[in-house]
Amino acid sequence: MSAPLKQHLIDPEICIRCYTCEMTCPIEAITHDDNNVVVDAEICNFCMDCIPVCPTGSIDEWRVVNTPYSLEEQFSWEELPAQEDISECGGGIEALDPAIEALLAEAHGGAGGRSKAPLSAAKPTINMYNLGKPATARVQGNYRLTAADSGADVRHIILEFGGLPFPILEGQSVGIIPPGVDAEGKPHLPRLYSASSPRDGERPHFNNLSLTVKREDQGLCSNYVCDLQKGDEVQVTGPFGATFLMPDDPAARLLMICTGTGSAPFRAFTMRRQRAMAGEAGDMVLFFGARAPDSLPYFGPLKKVPDRLLKKHMVFSRLKDTAKEYVQDRMMVEQDQIADLLADTKTHVYICGLRGMEQGVEQSFKNIAESIGLSWEATRDVMRDEGRYHVETY
Secondary structure, eight states: OOOOEEEEEOOTTTOOOOOHHHHHOTTOOEEEOSSOEEEOTTTOOOOOTTTTTOSSSTTOEEEEESSOOOHHHHHHOSSOOOOOOOOTTSSOGGGSOHHHHHHHHHHHHOOSOOOOOOTTSOOOOOOSBOSSSOEEEEEEEEEEOSOTTSSOOEEEEEEEOTTSOOOOOTTOEEEEEOSSBOTTSOBOOOEEEEBOSOTTTTTTTSSEEEEEEEOOTTOHHHHHHHTOOTTOEEEEEEEEOSSSOOOOOTTOEEEEEEEGGGGHHHHHHHHHHHHHSTTOSSOEEEEEEESSGGGSTTHHHHHHSOTTTOEEEEEESOOTTSOOOOHHHHHHHTHHHHHHHHTOTTEEEEEEEOGGGHHHHHHHHHHHHHHTTOOHHHHHHHHHHTTOEEEEEO
16 A cells, blocks of 8 residues: 555535636646546646645645545535545544554644634525536626726626526625637636625515626726626626625624725625525624715615714825824724624624735734723634635635
């Protein structure tokens, strides 16, 4: 029997098929088919370059194996296999010698930052439609959310699937396939967008969903999506994502922090609470950052959501004759409210938006936690282990 080996794997249930890891890998050890993104054990040298760029943590999976899983096996997976028994004597992992135990510990060590879904969350459907079998949706509407002179063209896109099932939960994403080919003549890969509508559709009980998309300079897919017209057909993959999910517990308290189009899943969360729980659920608190009111998506509708359902903190960094303010600054102003939430085991934290916001938000959490005698790192890790702490930045 060959000596056991550590193998790098990708969790197909969590992977959102953004292909960032594949584009980052310096030795082309990561590849994909129409179904999954996988790591070639014959090429991978554990350089770890792919780990920090993954937005979900699905890349941070390892197994100790006697024989590496082949590409064909990995392409067929819908979920990761359990750690196999690699002891020659059949006595299980506990019977392994110290060298193999160390290898197993290293393999399972991970980055320590993996998110888990809330225990009460509904089980998501994953990867129902892929590159080889995308869903065809029809555009029902394309509405600009921001003022023409705001400097930000953010759109609300409604896609309808007709008789084609497309079950999606709040916090999940879909892939949009831009038409055409790249410079090498290959079809474009999907770009990922969070659903901004709840599980029963943008319109209740209609088979549709909405996306919140900002037009980016030179953005291949964002320009394609923002230019879509009513009646156009769109190729869609997904749904993706199994951790950034909303708890179904009516007593759960939600602390949501976002910038720009990071508001998309929180619009879905809020609409879910409004519809399913009639606004009688636990607290929802939103810190929403933008340059100015006219560049903040859903500014008008958000103001109309009752405070008894959603406590809103709109934060603007580019108001004329006003000092710049960012979400982390407002968090400190409202530290008593956040401290109360952090001390409550029913609180779930969600952070979504530009990657640059993370450091400031983390520091504010640290300051607030320490002000009430809590270690932020320990508190965050407990929340993450319990499926109550989620970060999705880009």
